Amino acid sequence: MSAQDEAAIRDLVSRYADAVCRRDKDAWAANWANDCVWVLPGAGETRGKDAVVNLWVSAMSRFPFVAQLVLNGLVRVDGDRAEGRWYLNEHVKFADGNGMFNVGVYQDRYVRERGRWLFAERHYTVLYNDKGAGDMSGDAVPFPALVTLRA
Secondary structure (H helix, E strand, C coil): CCHHHHHHHHHHHHHHHHHHHHCCHHHHHCCEEEEEEEEECCCEEEECHHHHHHHHHHHHCCCCEEEEEEEEEEEEEECCEEEEEEEEEEEEECCCCCEEEEEEEEEEEEEEECCEEEEEEEEEEEEEECCCCCCCCCCCCCCCCCCCCCC
16 A cells, blocks of 8 residues: 555545535535445435435525534555545534534545545444534534635
């Protein structure tokens, strides 16, 4: 495994979470391979980039505010394929003003296509969910458009 490949996959995971926080559909979609698989609790397995993006858009429409914060992770690269595991926190505010906090883990498979690492599979498991007990009663501020970073 090269340090360059590991850094590129870590960047992929960061770009994904950044797009969630900014609610940027195009930036989020750009992280997926065309024949990808996304597995979410309650939603089951979704196959294909178009279906995955449509599911994300639908899910995000329920949340006026989401902060997805990536914590620690591991990556193992084998040629043009790799696997990884990432722990994260999510803070979510629903349209009704209630919110929740959860801790989860993504178990991933990656593929390198045209020199770029992409998600081939993401399997999400919620390890802890406060079931709305968390206080999200404060104001959620929309993501500011301060800096445009190029991919």
